[in-house]
Amino acid sequence: MALEKHGKAIDLSHHLSDLSRARGTSPLKGLIKYVTKPGTISLAGGMPHPSYFPYADISANALASDNFALEPTRPDSSVSWFWKLFGAGSSKEKIMPITIPKCPSQADDINLAVSLQYVYKPAYSDWTTLVQTGNTDGWSRALQTLCNPGELILTEEWTYPSALANSQPFNIFPVPIAMDSEGMRSDDLRKVLSEWDETARGGKRPHVMYTVPVGQNPSGATMGLERKKEIYDICVEFDIIIVEDDPYYFLQEGQYKPKSERSSQSAHKDPGDFIANLVPSYLKVDYQGRVIRLDTFSKTIAPGSRLGFFTCNPRFAERLERHGETTTQAPCGFGQSLITQLLKSWGYEGYTRWLHGLAVQYTGRRDYIIDCFAEEFHLRSSIGTTGIWNGLEVYDLYAKPKRNASGLEKFDFGPKLISFVPPTSGMFIWLKINFRTHPSFKEGDEEPLETQLFIKLAEGGVLVAPGWFFAATDNVLDSGEGHVRISFSNVDFDALKKAVGIFGTVLRDFFKE
Numbered sequence: 001m002a003l004e005k006h007g008k009a010i011d012l013s014h015h016l017s018d019l020s021r022a023r024g025t026s027p028l029k030g031l032i033k034y035v036t037k038p039g040t041i042s043l044a045g046g047m048p049h050p051s052y053f054p055y056a057d058i059s060a061n062a063l064a065s066d067n068f069a070l071e072p073t074r075p076d077s078s079v080s081w082f083w084k085l086f087g088a089g090s091s092k093e094k095i096m097p098i099t100i101p102k103c104p105s106q107a108d109d110i111n112l113a114v115s116l117q118y119v120y121k122p123a124y125s126d127w128t129t130l131v132q133t134g135n136t137d138g139w140s141r142a143l144q145t146l147c148n149p150g151e152l153i154l155t156e157e158w159t160y161p162s163a164l165a166n167s168q169p170f171n172i173f174p175v176p177i178a179m180d181s182e183g184m185r186s187d188d189l190r191k192v193l194s195e196w197d198e199t200a201r202g203g204k205r206p207h208v209m210y211t212v213p214v215g216q217n218p219s220g221a222t223m224g225l226e227r228k229k230e231i232y233d234i235c236v237e238f239d240i241i242i243v244e245d246d247p248y249y250f251l252q253e254g255q256y257k258p259k260s261e262r263s264s265q266s267a268h269k270d271p272g273d274f275i276a277n278l279v280p281s282y283l284k285v286d287y288q289g290r291v292i293r294l295d296t297f298s299k300t301i302a303p304g305s306r307l308g309f310f311t312c313n314p315r316f317a318e319r320l321e322r323h324g325e326t327t328t329q330a331p332c333g334f335g336q337s338l339i340t341q342l343l344k345s346w347g348y349e350g351y352t353r354w355l356h357g358l359a360v361q362y363t364g365r366r367d368y369i370i371d372c373f374a375e376e377f378h379l380r381s382s383i384g385t386t387g388i389w390n391g392l393e394v395y396d397l398y399a400k401p402k403r404n405a406s407g408l409e410k411f412d413f414g415p416k417l418i419s420f421v422p423p424t425s426g427m428f429i430w431l432k433i434n435f436r437t438h439p440s441f442k443e444g445d446e447e448p449l450e451t452q453l454f455i456k457l458a459e460g461g462v463l464v465a466p467g468w469f470f471a472a473t474d475n476v477l478d479s480g481e482g483h484v485r486i487s488f489s490n491v492d493f494d495a496l497k498k499a500v501g502i503f504g505t506v507l508r509d510f511f512k513e
Helices: 019-022 030-036 081-086 135-144 161-170 186-194 225-238 272-278 316-326 331-377 449-460 491-513
Strands: 057-063 095-101 128-132 154-156 172-177 208-211 239-244 290-296 308-312 379-385 393-398 418-420 430-434 481-487
Touching: 019 316, 057 331, 081 154, 081 491, 095 331, 128 135, 128 316, 135 208, 135 239, 135 290, 135 308, 135 449, 154 161, 172 186, 186 225, 225 239, 239 308, 272 331, 308 316, 331 393, 331 430, 331 491, 379 481, 430 449, 449 491
Parallel strands: 154 172, 154 208, 208 239, 239 290
Antiparallel strands: 057 095, 128 308, 290 308, 379 393, 393 418, 418 430, 430 481
16 A cells, blocks of 8 residues: 655744754764764764773563553452562563673664763654653753743643643743543634733733643543544644643553443454554644654653653754753663663564553553442442533542441432542543532632642542642632542552542541541
């Protein structure tokens, strides 16, 4: 089948910030083009001689790409999922040794002598890939490359706190866009942009959007292709650059099903089927080069690797590279070497199989923590009528009835305590807490009930992320509806169950006060 031909990216250099335009090539980095010339003897740089590196090679016992079955780990497993992935291992693990030599035996081998130097060789075509040290670094570079101090950026009404913290010192603040089951709403985006009033808003209309479309942080929503097309077309119309932060892309879990409706059948085995069933990236619809995509190995290999990459148009990539030359430079050579050798050893199908296994395991963990909430509370489902859950099946949690002195069940469940929609991607559950039924609720309290509950939970032994961390602006906060974000990713099943039990006890006691 013939490949579809695409045009090159259009010129979007008018989006570059004053700082980015002022960046020149690092004087020493500008010599790289001569270093690669055959026969050149380089006396210009300050790189040490490879023989003085105190490592003859780097070796690791990696897990095989099919180490995780394509069915969720059972909660009663004697092996902790986290320990299995990052700890000393068990006899059940499939081990695959890898070694990176100091000097290569073949031209395409991973070369430690080069990896430990200041390597910076992104692939180049009309679409360019450029390495960075994880998506937080990627967003920081993109922000400074595109935005001047005092400008505004578009983002979901609830979003990743570090992205906002990164922009605030530059006097760059978010404009929240309303959300629904897929994340950012295209209708509200159009409304905000078309009705923009510089005087009322205190600034020019934004020309940069920051978004987490898969595993939306904190809601766990997954944006489909049609919504992305709608938003992309609006961004073309209003000349917006989209920064697509997608660390959870391969952790797409699908719709939650209660225990009684789940099939024990394993997931499809074909790696191609797994990839084909993932919702596409914004890159799929980007015909102008206005998407800067951020990818990272932090969620699929290890956070400590500090390795990720941009995918964007050549002009933006060149400016992002100039930024990196005088700041973070390249990711750590050790991490690059180990991950590259691991990917070479696995191959494309092996890496895809690994990602598929992770998605299945995270799906099982999501299901398990929701099962724990269903056991700890009385669960009812309803259809959401407002806000980000409008039209969705919402799970409402009530205190379980207790037996009275005569031993009879008392069926007064009391008020609704919590509501949530099961996430379809990522690592988190976003819980909404109904504080209006709390005995001491008052509008405008100096210390919000959300903060008080967070402290009670922490003192009880469970740490959660309070909802106000994720508010794009204070305008999206409602003192009568608090939120907490709970992670189901990094503790074993026993700890998850215990945490939900503590959460239930603390919450019920909190509402009695």
